Every structure is written in C-alpha cells, then in structure tokens.
Amino acid sequence: MASTSAPPSGDAGETSQPVAIVCVGMAGSGKTTFMQQINAYLHRKKEPPYVINLDPAVLHAPFESNIDIRDSVNYKEVMKQYNLGPNGGILTSLNLFATKVDQVVGLLEKRIAPDPANPTRKPIKHILVDTPGQIEVFVWSASGTILLESFASAVPTVVAYIIDTPRTSSTSTFMSNMLYACSILYKLKLPMILVFNKTDVKDASFAKEWMTDYDAFQAALAEDEDRNAFGGQEGEGAGTGYMGSLLNSMSLMLEEFYAHLSVVGVSSLYGTGIDEFFEAVQEKAEEFKRDYQPELEKRREEREENKKKDREQELDKMMRGMAVSGSAKPQVGDINDDDVVEGGSSGDDSVDDDETEKEGLQARYEAAMHAGAESNIPDASFAKYLFDQERNP
Numbered sequence: 001m002a003s004t005s006a007p008p009s010g011d012a013g014e015t016s017q018p019v020a021i022v023c024v025g026m027a028g029s030g031k032t033t034f035m036q037q038i039n040a041y042l043h044r045k046k047e048p049p050y051v052i053n054l055d056p057a058v059l060h061a062p063f064e065s066n067i068d069i070r071d072s073v074n075y076k077e078v079m080k081q082y083n084l085g086p087n088g089g090i091l092t093s094l095n096l097f098a099t100k101v102d103q104v105v106g107l108l109e110k111r112i113a114p115d116p117a118n119p120t121r122k123p124i125k126h127i128l129v130d131t132p133g134q135i136e137v138f139v140w141s142a143s144g145t146i147l148l149e150s151f152a153s154a155v156p157t158v159v160a161y162i163i164d165t166p167r168t169s170s171t172s173t174f175m176s177n178m179l180y181a182c183s184i185l186y187k188l189k190l191p192m193i194l195v196f197n198k199t200d201v202k203d204a205s206f207a208k209e210w211m212t213d214y215d216a217f218q219a220a221l222a223e224d225e226d227r228n229a230f231g232g233q234e235g236e237g238a239g240t241g242y243m244g245s246l247l248n249s250m251s252l253m254l255e256e257f258y259a260h261l262s263v264v265g266v267s268s269l270y271g272t273g274i275d276e277f278f279e280a281v282q283e284k285a286e287e288f289k290r291d292y293q294p295e296l297e298k299r300r301e302e303r304e305e306n307k308k309k310d311r312e313q314e315l316d317k318m319m320r321g322m323a324v325s326g327s328a329k330p331q332v333g334d335i336n337d338d339d340v341v342e343g344g345s346s347g348d349d350s351v352d353d354d355e356t357e358k359e360g361l362q363a364r365y366e367a368a369m370h371a372g373a374e375s376n377i378p379d380a381s382f383a384k385y386l387f388d389q390e391r392n393p
C-alpha cells in the first residue's frame with residue numbers, strides 16, 4: 001500500500017550522493033510554486049540546491065537556476081526558424097538541449113564532486129529539476145528520456161508528480177490522475193512521489209484513504225454513482241453503470257501501483273507538508289539505489305552490449321565488403337586469365353566471335369554475290385544460297 005507516512009530513514013542531507021528531484025505536473029497544478037517553496041525551504045536550511053530549469057518557455061521563474069535551458073536555446077527563435085507552434089517549439093528546444101546533455105551532466109558532476117582547491121565548499125545535497133508545463137512534451141519525448149536517464153546515471157533521481165488536489169476530489173478525476181501517474185511511472189522508470197498540492201484548499205486525506213483502503217474508494221464510488229456525479233465538482237455528472245464498474249476494476253488494478261508510491265500532501269502556497277516531502281525524497285532515493293539503479297545499470301549494459309554488437313556487425317559488414325571488393329579484383333583477373341586460356345565466353349570474346357561471324361558472313365555474302373554474278377543466280381535463290389551456306393559453311 002502507499003507509504004503515506006513512512007518514517008524517515010535519515011535526513012536527506014546525510015546521503016553521500018545528492019538526490020535529483022524532477023518535478024512534473026499538469027499545467028496549473030502548482031509545479032512552479034512548489035519548486036519555489038522547496039527551493040526556499042532548502043535555502044532556509046542552509047542547504048542551497050542545484051537548480052536546473054528545463055522549461056524553455058517560462059517567462060519569469062521565481063527562483064534562480066544554475067543551469068537554464070533558456071541560456072542555450074532561444075525558444076521563440078526555434079519556433080520562428082522551424083515554423084513551429086508552442087508545443088513543437090518546446091519539444092524541439094528540448095531536443096536541441098538534449099544534444100548537450102553530456103555537458104550538462106559534466107557540469108553537474110563537477111559541481112557535486114569535492115573541490116580539492118576549496119575543501120570547505122558545502123556539498124550539494126539536492127538537485128531540483130523543473131520541467132515544461134506541457135507534461136507530455138517532456139514525459140513522452142525522446143529528449144525527456146535522454147535527459148532523465150543521464151541525470152539518473154549521475155545521481156539518484158526521483159520524480160515528484162504534482163497534483164492539483166481540489167481538482168482531483170471526485171472518484172473519476174482521481175482515477176484519471178492516478179492512471180496518468182501510472183503511465184508516467186512506466187515511462188520514466190524512476191521512483192515517484194505523488195505530491196497532492198493545494199491542501200490549504202482541499203485536504204489530501206481522502207486521496208490517501210482511497211489509495212490504501214479499497215472499501216473506502218468503493219464507498220465513494222457508490223456515493224458518486226448515486227449522485228450521478230462521476231465528473232465531481234468540475235464534471236458534468238455523467239454517471240452510468242458502465243463507469244462505475246470500470247472505475248471499480250481500475251482501482252483493483254492500481255493497487256499494485258499504489259504500493260510503489262510515496263504520497264504527501266503539501267500547500268506550496270503556505271509551505272506546509274514540505275518536511276514530509278523531503279522524508280519521502282530520502283525514502284525514494286534509498287529505493288532508487290536498491291531497486292532502480294541495478295535495473296538502470298542492466299539497461300545501460302544491455303544498450304552498451306547492443307551498441308557493441310551493432311558496431312561489430314557494421315565492422316564485419318565492412319570487412320566482408322572489403323574482402324569482396326578486395327578479392328573481386330583478383331577474381332575478375334583470374335576469370336579474365338582463365339577466359340583467355342580456356343577461350344571462355346567473356347563478353348569481349350563473344351564480340352570477337354560476332355566479328356568473326358560477321359566477317360565470315362560478309363565473305364560468304366561477297367562470295368555469293370560473286371558467285372551469283374558469275375552464275376547468274378537469281379535474287380530469289382540468293383537467300384536460299386545464303387541459308388545453305390549458313391548451314392554448310
């Protein structure tokens with residue numbers, strides 16, 4: 001079941017490696033406000049984080065970034081040059097930035113490694129990564145995967161999925177959001193924390209209960225069905241028996257998924273629940289090292305192995321190509337020599353044969369003409385003569 005209030009396994013700052021927290025969330029869920037809040041929290045704790053902004057379209061970020069995609073890629077220029085709309089512009093900017101991921105990780109690794117020239121420099125304990133508001137552009141793009149895998153190869157990385165709690169309070173919107181979270185987990189393959197934001201407006205206890213108590217969700221489902229209110233506050237209330245049974249089976253299916261999540265309720269506006277969030281970060285960082293890192297390394301090794309195989313195949317193909325073209329010349333030479341020796345049927349020889357044939361025909365024709373002239377063979381018989389000559393040269 002969801003580890004909604006798991007005890008902290010130590011201060012997040014005590015881990016030897018820093019933890020990267022990648023914030024994703026639907027537009028308006030409060031991602032930027034949340035980033036601002038956790039950034040301020042860490043500054044207050046005198047543990048300033050390393051901040052990476054991957055949102056090329058953000059106009060005013062309320063916090064400073066150490067690495068900012070906007071410093072390398074001009075989103076508006078990308079839109080203009082490639083004739084793209086806003087989403088295409090963000091995607092292309094991310095793709096362009098992903099080509100520099102080695103430099104980004106290089107900078108990051110340099111910063112988190114101890115500096116012999118400055119031994120008193122405070123180590124970085126948290127890396128905060130802000131992502132574009134268009135969640136699908138990041139989560140479902142190749143560049144998003146490349147960037148995340150690169151971070152995860154450098155430091156333990158966890159995903160914080162920010163949810164707008166007041167807009168998730170009906171059974172159907174809750175289920176939609178959970179399915180989306182599930183798809184993100186499958187896609188990113190990194191430990192995930194569900195951050196129920198805006199708890200100053202709507203407490204997240206209902207969500208925690210629904211995730212841990214199947215009967216409680218069933219009761220809420222029955223209530224929504226009775227009220228014909230599957231859309232909740234923001235829906236149209238289009239409840240049907242089909243919807244009820246669908247939500248029912250989905251909630252059963254998601255039980256296993258919930259078991260792998262940490263769930264926290266926060267108010268980014270007032271800063272409540274942030275301690276609990278960092279406890280969950282610590283828990284997930286440990287989980288990353290225990291469960292995800294070996295899997296990531298296995299995938300990386302497989303990729304390397306496949307790359308090696310591809311390279312070997314290419315090399316093999318090339319060598320075979322060289323062998324064919326290398327041996328082709330002598331072989332062609334051999335064939336020519338053999339042809340000459342054996343009088344084989346090379347193209348040139350057949351031309352010679354044709355020539356000989358032609359000359360023979362010509363001679364016979366002339367002889368025939370001469371003979372015809374001499375013997376007055378009529379033209380009609382001449383063809384027969386030639387024919388006979390052909391058959392009995």
Ligand SMILES: Nc1nc2c(ncn2[C@@H]2O[C@H](COP(=O)(O)OP(=O)(O)OP(=O)(O)O)[C@@H](O)[C@H]2O)c(=O)[nH]1
Pocket residue numbers: 025026027028029030031032033034132133134197198199200201266267268269270
């Ligand atoms: N009441 C309340 N409002 C919040 C909270 N967090 C964010 N908001 C409000 O929600 C709105 C959206 O917040 P943002 O932080 O801009 O959301 P976002 O997810 O970054 O949005 P995009 O930039 O579109 O991706 C703003 O009006 C915030 O003030 C919260 O904890 N409580």
